[in-house]
Amino acid sequence: MAGGYRLLDHTADIALAAWDATPAGAFTQAALGMFAIILGTDPAAWQGRGESAGLDVAVQGRSWESLLVAWLEELLYHFDAEGFVAQEAAIDTCAPPELHARVRGRYLADPSEAGGVMVKAVTYHDLRVELGADETRIHVVFDI
Amino acid sequence: MSTATKTRDWRSTLQRLDAVRWELPKTYKPDMRVPGLIYADDALMEVLANDDSVEQVANVATLPGIVGRALAMPDIHQGYGFPIGGVAATRVEDGVISPGGVGFDINCGVRLLRTPLLEHEVRPRLERLMQQLSRDIPAGAGRNATPLSTQDVEGVLQQGAVWMVERMGRGLPADLEMIESGGCLTSARPELVSVRARNRGLPQIGTLGSGNHFAEVQAVAEVLDPVAARAFGIATVGQVCVMIHTGSRGLGHQVCQDFLDRMQDAMARYGITVPDPQLACVPVRSPVGQEYLGAMAAAANFAWANRQSIAHAVRRALTTIFGLPPESIAVVYDVSHNMAKIERHRVGGVERELCVHRKGATRAFPAGHPEIPAAYRDVGQPVLVPGDMGRSSYVCVGEPGAMQETFGSSCHGAGRVLSRNAAKRLLAGVSIAARLAEAGIIVKTPNRAALAEEASEAYKDAGHVVGTLQTAGLARTVVRLRPLGVIKG
Numbered sequence: 212m213a214g215g216y217r218l219l220d221h222t223a224d225i226a227l228a229a230w231d232a233t234p235a236g237a238f239t240q241a242a243l244g245m246f247a248i249i250l251g252t253d254p255a256a257w258q259g260r261g262e263s264a265g266l267d268v269a270v271q272g273r274s275w276e277s278l279l280v281a282w283l284e285e286l287l288y289h290f291d292a293e294g295f296v297a298q299e300a301a302i303d304t305c306a307p308p309e310l311h312a313r314v315r316g317r318y319l320a321d322p323s324e325a326g327g328v329m330v331k332a333v334t335y336h337d338l339r340v341e342l343g344a345d346e347t348r349i350h351v352v353f354d355i
Numbered sequence: 356m357s358t359a360t361k362t363r364d365w366r367s368t369l370q371r372l373d374a375v376r377w378e379l380p381k382t383y384k385p386d387m388r389v390p391g392l393i394y395a396d397d398a399l400m401e402v403l404a405n406d407d408s409v410e411q412v413a414n415v416a417t418l419p420g421i422v423g424r425a426l427a428m429p430d431i432h433q434g435y436g437f438p439i440g441g442v443a444a445t446r447v448e449d450g451v452i453s454p455g456g457v458g459f460d461i462n463c464g465v466r467l468l469r470t471p472l473l474e475h476e477v478r479p480r481l482e483r484l485m486q487q488l489s490r491d492i493p494a495g496a497g498r499n500a501t502p503l504s505t506q507d508v509e510g511v512l513q514q515g516a517v518w519m520v521e522r523m524g525r526g527l528p529a530d531l532e533m534i535e536s537g538g539c540l541t542s543a544r545p546e547l548v549s550v551r552a553r554n555r556g557l558p559q560i561g562t563l564g565s566g567n568h569f570a571e572v573q574a575v576a577e578v579l580d581p582v583a584a585r586a587f588g589i590a591t592v593g594q595v596c597v598m599i600h601t602g603s604r605g606l607g608h609q610v611c612q613d614f615l616d617r618m619q620d621a622m623a624r625y626g627i628t629v630p631d632p633q634l635a636c637v638p639v640r641s642p643v644g645q646e647y648l649g650a651m652a653a654a655a656n657f658a659w660a661n662r663q664s665i666a667h668a669v670r671r672a673l674t675t676i677f678g679l680p681p682e683s684i685a686v687v688y689d690v691s692h693n694m695a696k697i698e699r700h701r702v703g704g705v706e707r708e709l710c711v712h713r714k715g716a717t718r719a720f721p722a723g724h725p726e727i728p729a730a731y732r733d734v735g736q737p738v739l740v741p742g743d744m745g746r747s748s749y750v751c752v753g754e755p756g757a758m759q760e761t762f763g764s765s766c767h768g769a770g771r772v773l774s775r776n777a778a779k780r781l782l783a784g785v786s787i788a789a790r791l792a793e794a795g796i797i798v799k800t801p802n803r804a805a806l807a808e809e810a811s812e813a814y815k816d817a818g819h820v821v822g823t824l825q826t827a828g829l830a831r832t833v834v835r836l837r838p839l840g841v842i843k844g
Contacts, residue, residue: 288609
């Protein structure tokens with residue numbers, strides 16, 4: 212089963228569904244979805260002109276939900292503070308209490324390259340990480 | 356993770372009290388400690404049926420120590436946890452503080468500047484003005500050209516707009532009196548703002564962000580209360596003003612997230628459970644509660660410094676292009692609409708110290724209140740109500756009814772009715788920029804494609820919202836403003 216993400220309707224904010232066969236895959240799709248909101252386009256297809264870079268990420272979370280929030284918030288922090296846009300991720304550990312990943316992407320060369328909506332935060336509202344035998348499904352709402 | 360599940364259809368339980376008041380009885384949901392009260396006319400009530408905001412009002416009513424009612428302003432719409440347009444007051448003595456009742460964007464708010472110019476004087480150079488503003492006020496992912504020094508970050512966290520004016524020279528001393536709380540909460544504790552929050556905030560001071568944030572050049576379209584309008588200095592039809600809507604940027608977002616995480620851990624210690632994790636809370640008097648209030652105040656100061664910095668850029672552009680003396684561009688007022696404030700209010704005939712959460716709601720104090728600037732004390736506190744970018748915004752004034760019923764609170768804006776996706780679908784193929792241009796409105800944005808998400812169809816009519824406020828006796832409409840040019844994120 213292929214992984215993916217989809218932006219969902221929400222009155223004032225944006226919700227995201229993400230899925231893949233494994234938790235690591237679904238967490239990756241959720242990250243791509245978050246950057247799709249910011250860029251206005253799929254991050255894998257985004258043509259950024261800035262310097263490419265790698266980022267090592269290590270976060271903690273006692274539950275699947277808090278681990279997901281920690282993962283996405285970490286990427287959001289690097290975007291806000293440094294202009295780093297994540298385009299692909301290799302997550303080698305993805306289970307409470309830890310997540311380790313190597314993320315590749317680019318720094319924004321110019322603010323206008325981010326053609327979507329800025330994400331203020333990852334919320335706990337309606338947050339779901341559903342683990343199945345063949346599939347992990349995620350639902351998360353972002354404050355914009 | 357839990358969601359806000361509906362226990363039963365609120366439509367059958369809601370009791371209409373009068374033309375603009377609806378009560379949600381405590382019996383609607385088992386853990387409600389107080390009823391809910393929703394201010395809405397018939398048109399606004401119909402829109403309420405489309406999302407979960409009423410359920411969220413019921414959830415807020417479960418907060419420990421809540422007094423009076425869980426309130427919903429006429430612009431209410433679904434948030435995450437707290438509805439947007441919600442007011443909840445808890446007893447300081449034994450009630451809770453909930454960061455979700457403030458929002459991620461701590462001290463998101465609105466500032467209104469007035470000028471001595473009339474529309475016909477501005478029109479010939481409006482394009483030039485909008486270009487200058489779009490250069491000087493970064494929006495979207497834009498960062499400031501010169502980030503704050505570490506010393507100045509400390510300064511704005513401690514002293515907000517006061518630091519901006521007195522130490523960085525970005526503004527006039529007269530600005531400060533016209534800002535809610537003087538643009539600085541002295542309860543701020545910058546040492547509680549994390550390094551992460553500072554790193555996010557440093558490059559973002561003086562910037563708008565995106566979503567529904569904006570800087571808008573407006574003209575007075577209608578004067579509805581000439582006495583109040585004269586007190587506020589905006590009594591001339593055609594008079595040009597500038598409205599700024601933004602908040603504490605990444606710094607505030609990080610502070611909120613930091614404390615939500617801590618509170619989720621701490622709640623169990625106090626035996627508190629909430630129907631939605633975004634309602635995470637602890638007693639006001641607990642160490643974490645007090646630390647949140649200190650960090651929140653620092654983030655609030657950052658937001659006032661941000662609006663001050665943007666106002667400075669507006670003043671500079673206007674003085675350069677129109678040759679005005681700087682002091683002729685004055686702050687009418689600056690209000691917060693995401694904040695928790697410790698205030699004294701009468702509840703059941705007894706004066707109590709309360710923690711008033713206003714989430715997408717604005718303080719609205721009436722005439723005579725000591726916290727209102729001296730020049731406005733006979734009239735009341737200005738309440739700034741931005742409309743969507745194609746339609747009118749309003750300046751209102753607080754009425755005694757607000758102190759009696761809503762802990763001195765009113766609405767904050769038009770309130771969304773459509774999701775971003777729904778708005779984009781509805782307006783596929785429509786050039787919003789062209790539509791605005793036809794109405795004589797210039798829009799500058801780094802992201803034309805996203806304009807549909809902010810189009811008028813996505814919002815309630817602010818006129819309805821302020822009309823409801825007026826009928827309810829919470830705030831009186833003073834002036835209607837219409838857009839001439841918009842900088843959008």
